[in-house]
Amino acid sequence: MRNRASRRRVVTAPETPRPPSGPAAVGRALLGFLLILGCLAVGDGVTLALRIPVPGSVIGMLLLLVVLSTARSERLNELVRPSATLLVAVIPLLLVPVAVGLVDHLAELGQDIVPILVAIAGGWLVTVVVTALLAALGFPSSDRRRRKVRR
Amino acid sequence: MSELWPEFFSSQPFGLALTVGAYALVVSVARRLGGPAWLNPVLWSVGLIVAILLLARIDYADYMRGGGIVTAFLGPAVVALAVPLHQNRAQIRRALPGALAAVGIGSLAGIIATVVLARLFGASPATILAVAPKHATSPVALAVSELAGGPGELAAVIAILTGILGAAVGPWLLRVMRIDDERHRGLAIGVSSHAIGTARALEEGPVAGSFSVVGMVLAVVAVTLLVPMVLGAVPAVTTWLGL
Numbered sequence: 456m457r458n459r460a461s462r463r464r465v466v467t468a469p470e471t472p473r474p475p476s477g478p479a480a481v482g483r484a485l486l487g488f489l490l491i492l493g494c495l496a497v498g499d500g501v502t503l504a505l506r507i508p509v510p511g512s513v514i515g516m517l518l519l520l521v522v523l524s525t526a527r528s529e530r531l532n533e534l535v536r537p538s539a540t541l542l543v544a545v546i547p548l549l550l551v552p553v554a555v556g557l558v559d560h561l562a563e564l565g566q567d568i569v570p571i572l573v574a575i576a577g578g579w580l581v582t583v584v585v586t587a588l589l590a591a592l593g594f595p596s597s598d599r600r601r602r603k604v605r606r
Numbered sequence: 607m608s609e610l611w612p613e614f615f616s617s618q619p620f621g622l623a624l625t626v627g628a629y630a631l632v633v634s635v636a637r638r639l640g641g642p643a644w645l646n647p648v649l650w651s652v653g654l655i656v657a658i659l660l661l662a663r664i665d666y667a668d669y670m671r672g673g674g675i676v677t678a679f680l681g682p683a684v685v686a687l688a689v690p691l692h693q694n695r696a697q698i699r700r701a702l703p704g705a706l707a708a709v710g711i712g713s714l715a716g717i718i719a720t721v722v723l724a725r726l727f728g729a730s731p732a733t734i735l736a737v738a739p740k741h742a743t744s745p746v747a748l749a750v751s752e753l754a755g756g757p758g759e760l761a762a763v764i765a766i767l768t769g770i771l772g773a774a775v776g777p778w779l780l781r782v783m784r785i786d787d788e789r790h791r792g793l794a795i796g797v798s799s800h801a802i803g804t805a806r807a808l809e810e811g812p813v814a815g816s817f818s819v820v821g822m823v824l825a826v827v828a829v830t831l832l833v834p835m836v837l838g839a840v841p842a843v844t845t846w847l848g849l
Contacts, residue, residue, distance in 0.1 A: 492682060494685050495682055516688045517688070523688060538682075539687075546680075546743075548625070548626070551655070552625055552670060553759065553762045554762065555666065555673065557760075560763060570729035577719055577723045579741065581719035583795070585716070590793045590794060593701075
């Protein structure tokens with residue numbers, strides 16, 4: 456049986472961030488944002504210096520993960536969380552102006568529209584199916600969960 | 607009077623307000639209609655803004671004087687993805703070996719399928735470079751495509767189209783496949799349809815959401831490493847692709 460409720464789609468921000476209130480909280484949130492910007496700057500610097508085909512933001516993310524994981528206390532995590540939650544929640548909005556860039560590429564998009572659409576749909580399908588099946592093999596559901604879905 | 611309009615259209619507040627306004631409008635309409643899958647916020651905001659730019663004959667560069675303010679936060683947003691990863695680290699660590707293998711092989715299969723399909727259906731070399739990194743989140747697709755000498759913005763557009771497809775069809779496909787575990791569902795959605803898929807996966811629950819972030823992040827690494835390899839490692843393949 457399929458669960459009706461789980462099929463309903465609700466369009467909301469994935470996690471509603473609570474805006475920091477009070478000068479002390481705002482200051483801490485800005486300090487967290489500064490840490491994010493610092494990781495981004497280091498990541499961009501690494502990309503430029505090593506001339507590697509990895510975006511600086513990805514290196515910055517891995518750097519921040521290392522920083523958060525090696526920190527003795529959770530304080531650093533709490534510092535970063537307000538701005539990080541907000542930034543992650545608005546990622547779809549942040550993608551909009553870049554995507555609007557398609558107006559400058561309508562000719563290219565139109566020229567190759569069939570291969571583009573076929574490659575998007577086919578490549579996507581292969582990625583989902585292979586990943587999902589290998590995930591189910593690689594880290595199977597626990598016995599309790601499996602019993603629940605057994606027909 | 608009329609010469610004031612071009613100046614307004616190329617001002618920072620215009621592009622910024624158009625971006626935020628279109629997104630807010632689409633989200634509120636979608637919420638009122640109960641959030642149907644076809645009303646994806648990114649798809650419809652982009653469509654709305656593109657229509658306005660074309661109708662009012664506004665240059666993309668002029669719009670981006672304001673729109674670029676929004677784009678400036680994409681880099682920090684990618685860095686910020688470290689936080690949800692860190693928060694769910696215990697559960698993620700247990701599944702990580704299996705997840706790494708699944709994402710690595712899934713990504714490789716996806717990239718090869720994408721590139722081969724594009725080539726078979728007659729795509730130009732530039733188009734091949736634009737579709738190859740399509741399952742990475744769009745700033746990464748943009749960077750990976752540009753670093754390979756491809757059209758970055760087109761790659762970003764294609765990545766977003768991929769994300770929209772995954773957000774709309776992914777959960778249904780996984781149900782048909784009887785993939786019930788939230789971890790497997792999240793990982794597969796995140797790998798194949800990055801941030802837009804992850805927004806959708808978070809609606810299924812925190813476990814699906816956090817594994818979708820893992821999938822999206824590992825896909826970033828996989829795409830960054832594997833796309834140059836697929837395109838350039840074997841000279842015969844590179845020649846066949848016309849690169």
